Amino acid sequence: MKNLKLNNGVEIPIFGFGTYEISPSQTKDAVLSAFEDGYRLIDTAQYYRNEKQVGEAVRASHIDRDEVFITTKTMTDGYEATKAGIDESLQRSGLDYFDLILIHWPMGHDLDTWHALEEAYKAGKTRAIGISNFNSRQTIDLINNSDVRPMVDQIETHLLLQQWKMHEFFEKENIVHESYSPLGSGRQNLMSNPILQEIGQKYGKSPYQVILRYLVQNDIVTIPRSTNPAHIKANIDIFDFELNQKELKKLRDLDKREPIDGWPATMREDEDY
Numbered sequence: 532m533k534n535l536k537l538n539n540g541v542e543i544p545i546f547g548f549g550t551y552e553i554s555p556s557q558t559k560d561a562v563l564s565a566f567e568d569g570y571r572l573i574d575t576a577q578y579y580r581n582e583k584q585v586g587e588a589v590r591a592s593h594i595d596r597d598e599v600f601i602t603t604k605t606m607t608d609g610y611e612a613t614k615a616g617i618d619e620s621l622q623r624s625g626l627d628y629f630d631l632i633l634i635h636w637p638m639g640h641d642l643d644t645w646h647a648l649e650e651a652y653k654a655g656k657t658r659a660i661g662i663s664n665f666n667s668r669q670t671i672d673l674i675n676n677s678d679v680r681p682m683v684d685q686i687e688t689h690l691l692l693q694q695w696k697m698h699e700f701f702e703k704e705n706i707v708h709e710s711y712s713p714l715g716s717g718r719q720n721l722m723s724n725p726i727l728q729e730i731g732q733k734y735g736k737s738p739y740q741v742i743l744r745y746l747v748q749n750d751i752v753t754i755p756r757s758t759n760p761a762h763i764k765a766n767i768d769i770f771d772f773e774l775n776q777k778e779l780k781k782l783r784d785l786d787k788r789e790p791i792d793g794w795p796a797t798m799r800e801d802e803d804y
């Protein structure tokens with residue numbers, strides 16, 4: 532498993548497991564299944580209501596805490612509520628620290644919210660901090676008005692919305708690009724895409740594995756979600772083949788700049804910077 536280095540030197544696994552819409556009762560088993568298959572990055576959020584079960588899975592796995600990378604996300608607006616919310620997340624999960632805390636989406640008082648994340652970072656409550664669903668203008672605003680530069684921006688990124696403009700912006704600003712909904716949230720008919728099929732056949736991989744490999748090969752941290760143990764296992768089985776330049780180009784040409792449901796509206800401004 533390859534790691535990427537964040538701008539504070541902390542390493543993040545390039546591939547992980549998403550837990551959005553996994554119910555609390557299913558989360559522990561799904562995360563344990565992911566750990567067994569070699570996943571080490573788990574993505575949760577206050578909004579998902581499953582931080583507690585992610586923490587339980589970390590302890591039940593008996594994997595050393597410093598070998599797993601746990602991300603959570605705040606869903607509060609402003610300094611006081613966010614400061615309290617981070618402490619509640621630590622308590623709920625039973626973890627001593629997170630590896631990454633993200634502001635889940637911009638809400639209005641983002642600079643104040645960011646100051647609470649900075650404080651948690653400086654206090655050792657998290658090894659890294661970042662943002663999610665922030666466009667380039669919102670990101671620059673944080674950078675210009677704070678001490679700690681965001682280390683990650685987690686944004687919707689998949690075959691039909693490849694986010695190349697944002698990717699270039701991230702490279703310029705030394706921010707890691709993390710993809711959410713890499714499989715289009717299960718709402719795209721990836722299995723019947725002829726180009727994914729053709730490339731997959733060559734390597735003995737499914738269309739799902741081809742798109743996950745494509746994202747990872749472009750240095751995008753990728754966190755597919757599944758509650759099906761066979762899918763969980765298959766999704767991480769992408770580190771034994773390499774797409775060539777021609778294939779990378781073919782896949783890039785499939786970008787339609789098409790979000791799943793257009794949320795949040797501010798991300799449509801990704802061309803503004």
Ligand SMILES: NC(=O)c1ccc[n+]([C@@H]2O[C@H](COP(=O)([O-])OP(=O)(O)OC[C@H]3O[C@@H](n4cnc5c(N)ncnc54)[C@H](OP(=O)(O)O)[C@@H]3O)[C@@H](O)[C@H]2O)c1
Nearest residue numbers: 549550551574711712713714715716717755756757758762
């Ligand atoms: N920051 C944000 O605002 C934000 C927003 C959305 C998501 N996220 C994060 O990104 C993660 C991933 O995104 P997502 O949950 O929207 O969806 P996703 O990973 O793009 O797609 C999940 C869907 O794909 C199916 N699937 C997974 N592997 C498959 C396979 N090998 N073959 C066939 N079907 C497969 C799953 O069904 P099965 O369970 O049946 O496999 C599920 O329906 C989330 O869980 C969350 O951690 C963040």
